[in-house]
Amino acid sequence: MIFPLVARNNKMFKVKLQQKISKVRWTVLLFMLPSVTMLVSFSDTLILTLYDDRYIQTGWMLLILFLGIWLTTLFITINLILLAIDKSSYRAFGQGLKFLYMIFMLPLSFRL
Numbered sequence: 001m002i003f004p005l006v007a008r009n010n011k012m013f014k015v016k017l018q019q020k021i022s023k024v025r026w027t028v029l030l031f032m033l034p035s036v037t038m039l040v041s042f043s044d045t046l047i048l049t050l051y052d053d054r055y056i057q058t059g060w061m062l063l064i065l066f067l068g069i070w071l072t073t074l075f076i077t078i079n080l081i082l083l084a085i086d087k088s089s090y091r092a093f094g095q096g097l098k099f100l101y102m103i104f105m106l107p108l109s110f111r112l
Contacts, residue, residue: 017085025077032073039066 044059
């Protein structure tokens with residue numbers, strides 16, 4: 001939905017393009033924010049309600065997964081825009097940081 005808008009208007013002034021894109025992006029983000037907030041806030045209660053005491057430790061894991069949903073939503077809503085306006089270096093930088101994060105955090109997660 002956003003990518004065709006950007007691809008057609010890639011020569012448009014940056015301010016106009018930003019105004020058009022931000023309206024759609026904010027709509028998506030504002031739609032997702034309350035649901036992700038509720039899921040993050042009540043993830044442990046959700047686990048306790050749906051499952052017995054054997055699964056009580058999965059509440060904090062679910063919290064991390066729901067926070068990951070929010071970060072993924074932020075990435076998805078800006079990813080194709082950066083590609084359309086020829087700013088793929090930002091995408092590459094972000095992927096590089098994600099790679100470094102995984103290198104350092106995966107071994108740590110197995111020790112916890």
